[in-house]
Amino acid sequence: MGVKLEVFRMIVYLTFPVAMFWISNQADWFESYVVQRKRELWPPEKEGQHQELEEFKERMRKRREEKLLRAAQQSS
Structure with missing residues (x-):
């Protein structure tokens, strides 16, 4: 069962990104x-x-500019 499970996992791992790439493009x-x-x-x-x-x-x-000018005039 170990080899079959690993092959299945590899197929899933490779198929999912390829399918998503194909669909999105x-x-x-x-x-x-x-x-x-x-x-x-x-x-x-x-x-x-x-x-x-x-x-x-x-x-x-x-x-x-007017606000800064008024502030400068008031401080002088």
């Missing part, structure tokens, strides 16, 4: 699960979204 599976999930998590940017982000960053920078 199927183009249909990749497209249907991985790409769709990525689009759900990180949707494509809209036209004005980048411009809005830049404007927000500029407003925050100006606020921070």
Whole structure:
């Protein structure tokens, strides 16, 4: 029974990773699960979204500069 058990264990140990590799590299599976999930998590940017982000960053920078300027004037 020892040799048969070892052969069975070796088949299982080799078959499982090969099967998982084969399944995960199927183009249909990749497209249907991985790409769709990525689009759900990180949707494509809209036209004005980048411009809005830049404007927000500029407003925050100006606020921070004004706050630092006021703090510097008060300490003088």
